[in-house]
Amino acid sequence: MQEPDSRSVDEHRQEDAHGSAAVFLRVHRESLLAEWQQAILDHLGWKTPRHTSWLIDHLPELLSTLADAVESGPEALDQRLEVAHAAARMEEGFDLGEVGQEYALLRRCILRRLEAQETPLRKGELTRMEEMLDRVVTRTMTFFWETKQRILQTLDRLAEATLDDPDMETLLERLLTRLMEAALTVDTAAVLLLEGDALVVHAAVGLGTDQVKGARVPLGQLTREMVATRKPFFIRSAATDPRVLLEPLRREGLRALYGIPLMDGERLRGVAYMGSRTAFTFSDADTLLFHAVAQRASAHISQVELHAREHAARQQAEESLALLDSFLEAVPLGIAFLDLELRHVRVNGTLAAINHQPVEAHRGRTLREMAGDSLAEPIERIMRRVLERGESVQDVFLERTDAARGSTTYWQVDYFPVRTQDGALLGVGAAVVDISDHKHAEATLQQALDFREELLAILGHDLRNPLHAVTASAFMLGRAPGLDDASKRAVDRIRKSSARMGRMINDILDFARTRLGGGIPVNARHVNMDELCQGALEELQVTYPERPLPLKTRGGNLEGHWDPDRVTQVLGNLVVNALQHARSDSPVCTTLTDAGADVVMCVHNEGDPIPEDLLPRLFDPFKASRAPEESGKHRSLGLGLYIVHEIVQMHGGSVQVDSSAERGTTFTVRWPRVPPAPGHRPA
Template sequence: MLEPETRSTEHGEPERETPLRASDFLRANREALLSEWEHAMHALHAGLREKPSWLLDHMPGLLVSLADALDQGEQGPDTALADEHAVVRLDQGFDLGEVVAEYALLRKCILRRLEAQARPLEPGELERLEGALDRTVVRTVQRFAEERQRSLQALDRMAQATLDGPAVDTLLVRLLNVVMESTLTVDSAGVLMLEADRLVVRAAVGLGGDKALGSSLALGEGFVGEVAATRQPMTLRSASTDSRVVLTVLRDVGLRAVYGVPLVEGTRLLGVAYLGSRTSFGFSDADLLLFRTMCQRAAAYILQARLQDMERDARVEAQRSLALLDALLAASPLGMAFLDPELRYLRINQTLADINGFPPEAHLGRTLREMQPKAVADLMEPLLRRVLETGEPLQSFEFATPTSLMPPRGKRMWQVTFYPVREPQASGLLGLGCVLVDITHHKQTEASLQRAVDFREQLLAVLGHDLRNPLNAIGASAFQLARAEELEAPERRAVERIRKSAGRMGRMITDILDFARSKLGEGIPVSPQPMDLADVCQATLEELQVSHPGRPLLFESSGDTSGDWDPDRVAQVLGNLVSNALQHGGGDTPVHTRVRGEAHDVVLEVHNRGEPIPAELLPRIFDPFKTPVATSESASTYQKQRSLGLGLYIVHQIARAHGGRVEVRSSEEEGTTFRVYWPRAKSPPARV
């Protein structure tokens, strides 16, 4: 019990004050001391509002603990409270001087309040109070220094783990091992990295570490997902029974306490790290502080390792690309080089170096003008500048060896292509590439082939023209013989065969002459005039029927069939189509010819039944000399026919000369139909 504050003397002396105990003073002035101390702390840290130094934190509890210690005669206040205060101040970012300063302010507030008291302390109480305060400061500073040293050692070991620039997975395992060695109560630790929209276990050590690797969960899923989604540390006290634990390995190994911390670098979430203990339901504040500190530093290391991995992969890919490029340049029979925007050689293969007459290494860093003769540089440099200015490639530019260089290098023909080389994002030009091909042999072969083609076409023209006169004589003689009355039936049949063969040869010669004209550039001449297509077709069929009495040639027409065309060419088209139908159609099936007037065209159709045109022949049915050679006994009749194949080509050319077109459809069910479109519009004679 507290003694009375005053008492009377026996002789009526004035009352005198009873001395105070230090513990009573602290309890009686607790609120005032805390208020004065907080005010002093605000003044001390003016302008540094980012620190929570003005919060009371453990100070009320420390005053109560200090008073209890004075009452009980202990050496100092509760050491656990002092330790916790030291850890919290370390977590809040205080340095050691600031921790000592806050205790110094508390001491000053106590002394100032004591001076203002009318009642003094009992003898020795002030010394006891000072000693208790000193022990509190010493304990707090000691604990603060220990934990800081522990953190520094752990961070130093983490830094050492990154010195050789390991890959991300290797770095994570090393960092987790540092955590395990720095915290004795930890039995399991792991790191989940954010990949796309899922958290994937990339490293795990301790209990269940091997089984945890590769496991994944979504953001917000379970305890770990919630840590990632909220970006706040979280603690579980019984992981093996908590429904929020989604990773089965955390339950299977019987973990109790689990602590998760988000790995954040700036505003970017990298993943989540966790600690687990099978022997404890909770971790100490010091261990949690150490783990958070290590996670903060680890986030920066992980991001750096990721960047190094990307750089390493990019370097490997670049080296691989360069190796492939070097192999391509070395093996290519083409001359190839890359030049920068100043037209300096960056790379050149042996082929082009040999053409230039210098080794590849002599070109590097030298300009085109330095490595090429003036005549070549004057020709090529403007072309290269144009590619750089426009960004458009120059394709297949052909040139001959300049006259001044022919004595030493010989007469050669070259083809060169220049193309711009852009940055990956196409934001600018890195330079340009050059591909040079020696086309001398190709040009020589091309010229020889052209001469052979010209000779063949001239030969066909001469042959067709020179054969026409004797063939006309044969036809005329056969006609005269056919009129002789004294011929017997066998002789008349022989004469008739001569006439038919002569007529067929005449049509073949006409086709050859038309083909030669079209290939020699003269084109097939046409002379359009007003005519009725149906009348010309009917007359042509009557003549053909005489030559083929055993095959019915059917004809029908409808609509307006008049227009401006060349009647002789129309007859030639119909003759070729009907001859083709007779040749490839069924032996006794009729050939149908239809003429149909439409709004803008008159359509001529020739249809026959029989084996369809082979599918592989349809795309080039109107090409000359296209009939394939039979390769087996089962080959089609089209493959077994051996003819020049000029008839359909001439049909196509005549239709084009009139501004029309030819179509063909052929199938087993419908037979074969050739359809020619003759435009009605009058037009001047055209050449194809």
């Protein structure tokens, strides 16, 4: 009976490893993988392992099957692992040389580890291991090369599909057709683009084409997972899987369904899928080919969108330029844009006419070349200041004298910086206004103002002096003894006419002040309205002795702050107006009433009422007189009531009129006791 072996498992493994290549690969697998991974990283120039998971991917299983094959024979090798490894490397963009270098580095790591151990392999073990490794390398490289060639051939055919520059849907269908021709197990394929919250089928070939093309598929569980992970999906039985939302695919009895996201950088553009009714899965070669087709489709979709954006941007830019040109030509301003070197970029016709050069001649030319030295020097200083400070300069006045024509042209110019949307300085702009007509109008207006001042001086001084002499002489003649009735009537007419002329001169001067001088000046002080009106009526009574001019007062307090000269002027104009239009045998009655905050002045006369058509413009200047010429009454300039209205408003009061055949005509003036605030202007 044999005694039990008391040695440990590790000791058994160490003993079994002596001379066995298979045991050596199993025992040292982890260290070999680590050494190989570092060698790959160093060879590819990567400083840090970005994707260790896909870099290692199938290598642990490949080492295990390699050990099994050394021990049991080549039938232990799993070709599917070799193909999967090659497909993974192809998808990551490795070329054939890099795949070969991977296996060369693996072989070097194994040999280096064998040299480092004390016990050599048994005779023939190294040869068997080398033979199995060569089989793996050969099949991997063969699959990689054949698949690469197949993809390149398909890509050549895909390139042919784009030669006539078809529209996007046509090109996508051609790409899918080339895929079906190259992958015999593919029975249907389609491209869906993301539009809002759904995927829309833009191209489809094979089974169910008519039913799926144009279909709108909501983002279901499957598509949402793919949107989130940006990874392909695979369904083994599409006809029964509830995640498949395209009903035609379910009706066609599809088995394998493989889809990949179409990406534009980090943005999902859509989904491409291929399906088979005969196969439950797709080969690695077919999936690699489908990825190549999908990448080409995604690139074309992005290119079409880019071209559409470029076209839209170009069209928008052309429209904007057309609008800008139309605006520049329509505005009555000279507009110019100059670059940082003060060369003209764009001008409109108005500015070109100022420089006496066509628009085309300005482009690329300097300011000095177009405007001349006399104007260019001050303008350049201002423009460079705008560029240095980035601030606008406004209301710059320029002038140029044409000695040959004997004329001077004046301009007002605003200069401003021209920037992009992000604030980068592009140049300087100028807006030029020809103000020559305005300057000439100013000169003409100044002449008119000077003439006005001279005329007002004549009215206010030169005419008043002889008029006062006439009035005084008439007064003296009227008091002379021994005048007969005819002489007395003549003197009375002289006195009345001179008084009327005096009032007309006052009205004209006040009218000129309101229209050109900013209003009638008012100097208010504390006065008694009763005393003012009594004095004014007494003066009028001397001029009109034959007409009763009674004054009535109601209430006790008739004091306030008013301009006494203006109050008597208002009362005089109203009374004289009433005397002209009242019956010759009737009095003109003035009434003063204490109305609390106001003092109310009423001037009443009997006679023909004011015509209704004249009432709305009764206080307008230069209105037609309501007295017909054949009535023998004096015609008026129509300024008296206008001056009344202006004076009352300057005091903050109001004037109204009531006129009828039964009641007669009454002008009512409200005088506020408290003066208005300084700077008051009539409404």
